[in-house]
Amino acid sequence: MKRKRTGETGRDGLAALAFLTPSFVGLFIFSVIPILGAIGISLLEWDILSPPKFVGFANYTEIWRELVSGEVLRQVILNTLYFTAVTVPLAMAVSLGISLLLNRKIRGVAAFRVIYFLPSVTSIVALSIIWRLMYNPDYGLINRALGAIRIPGVANGHLAFVPLIPHPPAWLGDPNWAMPAIIIMSVWTGIGYNAILYLAGLQGIGKSYYEAARLDGAGAWQVFRHVTWPLLSPTTLFIFTMSVIGGFQVFTQIFMMTAGNPRPQTMVFVYHIYSQAFTSFKMGYASALAVLLFLIILSVTLGQLAATKRWVNYGN
Amino acid sequence: MKLRTRFGDLLAYLVLGAVGVSMLAPFAWMIVASLRGKAEFFRQVGALLPSGPHWDNYLSAWTTAPFGAFFLNSVFVAVTVTVGQLATSSLAAYAFARMRFRGRDALFIAYLSTMMAPAQVTLIPLFVMMVKLHWIDSYAALIVPSLASAYGCFLLRQFFMTIPGELEDAARIDGAGHWGIYHRIMLPLSKPALAAFGVIAFLGSWNSFVWPLIVINRPSMKTLPIGLQSLQGFYGDANWAVLMAGAVIAALPMVVLFLFAQRFFIEGITLTGLKE
Numbered sequence: 001m002k003r004k005r006t007g008e009t010g011r012d013g014l015a016a017l018a019f020l021t022p023s024f025v026g027l028f029i030f031s032v033i034p035i036l037g038a039i040g041i042s043l044l045e046w047d048i049l050s051p052p053k054f055v056g057f058a059n060y061t062e063i064w065r066e067l068v069s070g071e072v073l074r075q076v077i078l079n080t081l082y083f084t085a086v087t088v089p090l091a092m093a094v095s096l097g098i099s100l101l102l103n104r105k106i107r108g109v110a111a112f113r114v115i116y117f118l119p120s121v122t123s124i125v126a127l128s129i130i131w132r133l134m135y136n137p138d139y140g141l142i143n144r145a146l147g148a149i150r151i152p153g154v155a156n157g158h159l160a161f162v163p164l165i166p167h168p169p170a171w172l173g174d175p176n177w178a179m180p181a182i183i184i185m186s187v188w189t190g191i192g193y194n195a196i197l198y199l200a201g202l203q204g205i206g207k208s209y210y211e212a213a214r215l216d217g218a219g220a221w222q223v224f225r226h227v228t229w230p231l232l233s234p235t236t237l238f239i240f241t242m243s244v245i246g247g248f249q250v251f252t253q254i255f256m257m258t259a260g261n262p263r264p265q266t267m268v269f270v271y272h273i274y275s276q277a278f279t280s281f282k283m284g285y286a287s288a289l290a291v292l293l294f295l296i297i298l299s300v301t302l303g304q305l306a307a308t309k310r311w312v313n314y315g316n
Numbered sequence: 317m318k319l320r321t322r323f324g325d326l327l328a329y330l331v332l333g334a335v336g337v338s339m340l341a342p343f344a345w346m347i348v349a350s351l352r353g354k355a356e357f358f359r360q361v362g363a364l365l366p367s368g369p370h371w372d373n374y375l376s377a378w379t380t381a382p383f384g385a386f387f388l389n390s391v392f393v394a395v396t397v398t399v400g401q402l403a404t405s406s407l408a409a410y411a412f413a414r415m416r417f418r419g420r421d422a423l424f425i426a427y428l429s430t431m432m433a434p435a436q437v438t439l440i441p442l443f444v445m446m447v448k449l450h451w452i453d454s455y456a457a458l459i460v461p462s463l464a465s466a467y468g469c470f471l472l473r474q475f476f477m478t479i480p481g482e483l484e485d486a487a488r489i490d491g492a493g494h495w496g497i498y499h500r501i502m503l504p505l506s507k508p509a510l511a512a513f514g515v516i517a518f519l520g521s522w523n524s525f526v527w528p529l530i531v532i533n534r535p536s537m538k539t540l541p542i543g544l545q546s547l548q549g550f551y552g553d554a555n556w557a558v559l560m561a562g563a564v565i566a567a568l569p570m571v572v573l574f575l576f577a578q579r580f581f582i583e584g585i586t587l588t589g590l591k592e
Contacts, residue, residue: 012415015494019411020423023404026464030442031430037441048444098335101328108329114578115336118343121574121581123523125541126567129548130346133556141345188339193585200586249434252525256545270436277440278530290437297434 038294042287049281059288072264073272080269082179083186084247091187091194092239098191099198100228113199116192124189128256131185135171135257143168175262182253182266189253190246194239201235202228234308241304245297269293346567350374350560370557377562380550385536386543387569393458393539394521400459401517402510405468410498412469413476414484424473430466439526446531457531458539462521468513471587475509476502512584515577519584522570540566 042059046052066073098116102109119127134141146168153162169177209231213223229236251270254260260267260275273293277286350373352366377383411417412424442461451457483505484497492500503510528542538546544566551559574581 011417012411012494013417016411016415016417016420019407019415019494019498023408023427023464023466023469026404026461027427027430027466030461030464031433031438031466034438034441034445035430035433037444038437041440041444048447094335098332101332104325104328106325106328112332112336113582114575115339117574117578117581118339118571120585121519121570122567123525123541123544123570125525125544126346126563127342129544129559129563130342133349133560134342134345136553136556141341188342191335191339196582196585245434249436256548273436273439274526277443283440283444287440290434290440294433294437298432301432 035294038287038290041283042291044284044287046283047281048283052284055284059285062285063288063292072267075264076267076269076272079179079265079267080248080250083183083250083268084244086180087183087186087190087250088240088243088247090183091190091243092236094187095191095194095239096198096232096236098195099202100224102195102199103202113192113196116195118192119189120193124252125256127185127189128253131181131253132172132257135181137168137170137173140171142171172258173262175265178258178262178265182250182257185253185257186250190243194243197239198232198235201232205231237304237307241300244300248293248296248300346560346563350557350564352557354555354557373557373561374565376555376558377547377565380558381543381547381562382535383540383543383562383565386538386540386566389455389458389537390522390539390541390569393455394518396455396459397462397521398514398518400463401465401468402514404464405513406472406503406506406510407498408469409472409476410494410502412473414497414502415494427466427469431470435526439530442527443530452531453534453537455537458528461527465517468517471513472506472509475506479505508583509587511580512587515580515584519570519581540569 041052043054043056044052045055045058063073067077102112137143146165147163149164150161151164152159154160155162171177171181205228209227210223213227218226249270250268251274254266254268254271255274258266260271269289270293273286273289276282276289348365351369351371352373353368353370356367408427412420412427446452446457449456451460479502483501487497487501523541524539525541525545528539529545532538532542535543535546544562547562548559
């Protein structure tokens with residue numbers, strides 16, 4: 001609890017001005033103005049080189065038209081939802097499981113923590129290059145490993161060990177497998193980060209809760225269901241919100257691994273914004289898309305705030 | 317009970333180990349692949365391990381792309397951005413946590429609200445701004461827009477609020493002003509929070525991709541991520557081994573730093589994750 005400093009003499013107006021000016025100038029010029037600028041540019045037709053033309057809400061009506069008529073934009077949004085809806089629960093479940101194991105008092109936990117966290121400190125550009133090679137249908141690690149799994153069977157009329165999966169997918173080149181491949185890589189990348197957050201949440205739960213549950217004769221599952229899970233809800237909600245926002249913003253691995261191919265299977269929202277702005281130079285239309293993304297993310301954030309009030313148990 | 321715990325531990329090791337292997341395998345594969353001969357690469361069957369370590373792949377990567385310049389650019393940009401964010405954020409955090417002035421809470425909320433906007437929203441206007449300022453292909457474009465961080469202000473303010481006021485009262489009696497309290501009391505007492513936020517800021521700047529991709533074209537100005545990206549653009553699928561060598565070169569500095577300073581990384585993530 002912060003004390004009220006009513007006894008202090010005078011106000012700190014001038015000093016505060018000096019302390020705040022550096023951050024204020026930076027945020028105003030490079031955050032506030034660009035946010036307003038994005039809204040402004042979204043009302044233009046502009047390729048940067050020639051003078052802009054004011055078109056009102058034409059870019060927004062164009063977005064609406066594309067959404068309704070089922071053109072590429074609708075596919076882009078569905079792809080983004082697909083990516084987010086699969087990646088987020090999967091990554092959360094795996095990292096929760098990992099953190100529960102890491103939370104056991106066993107030796108060597110620190111080493112595991114380091115290993116799991118390694119992808120989180122590595123540039124996603126490097127990770128994308130590694131995974132692009134791993135997914136290579138002919139000489140990538142994944143199809144080599146799948147090809148090595150052999151079961152007894154018949155080949156050329158003889159009994160032999162034959163591959164369990166004779167025709168493994170072409171992964172990034174296969175319209176059905178490209179997005180799952182991106183999802184697997186993204187889950188792998190995020191496990192360590194989320195597990196560290198979950199671990200911190202787990203360590204914040206008082207021992208007394210567990211002792212009480214044990215005294216009541218609760219089993220491991222009941223302890224998890226009635227103690228760990230509810231008391232972990234602030235962490236879960238935080239990770240969920242951040243992951244959903246991150247899911248809508250996925251870009252770099254798409255840019256590096258598929259560039260939206262096989263089209264339009266891995267075209268996602270931010271990749272679409274990027275290519276509209278910096279390859280097609282449709283700055284107005286791309287800005288309108290960015291404003292739309294802003295609104296989507298804003299509603300996710302507001303949804304989180306509402307959910308925090310209703311659902312989260314802070315253990316009081 | 318005892319036996320059950322043992323069994324549980326064993327199971328935990330098995331699962332953690334299996335996941336650990338799957339976490340490490342891509343990295344091991346990157347290193348192995350970076351040492352393979354070019355012809356070896358396209359053989360579909362046969363040994364995974366290279367016939368002999370082809371260190372020349374690293375030389376090829378290094379000479380195809382100026383990795384030395386990429387590295388120095390990354391270091392310079394990340395260090396400057398981190399120091400800048402620490403300075404501007406801690407100053408503002410002090411003002412929000414310890415000063416009394418009109419409109420303080422409203423201004424703080426205004427700071428927070430800038431965090432709501434995703435980076436993609438500001439991307440196009442910022443790019444236009446850089447073009448107008450003639451900052452394309454300059455350090456200024458890489459550094460200046462990132463010198464202030466609303467997130468840093470928020471995080472450090474929350475930490476400053478937890479520091480008890482008694483020490484300041486004593487300092488004030490000794491005649492210290494706000495500046496004295498800020499740099500002689502607040503900053504030294506906040507080292508853990510400053511280190512944690514510093515690591516996050518550094519990591520964010522170091523691995524930043526989209527912004528440098530847009531504002532940098534000249535090879536000598538590139539940072540490691542976009543330098544590596546240009547190597548992929550150069551080789552495509554033609555020479556995987558050199559591409560892997562490039563990935564090793566680009567990934568190595570941060571991995572080494574992480575191994576030596578992992579405590580700060582973990583603390584940084586924990587702090588930034590929890591002080592929501």
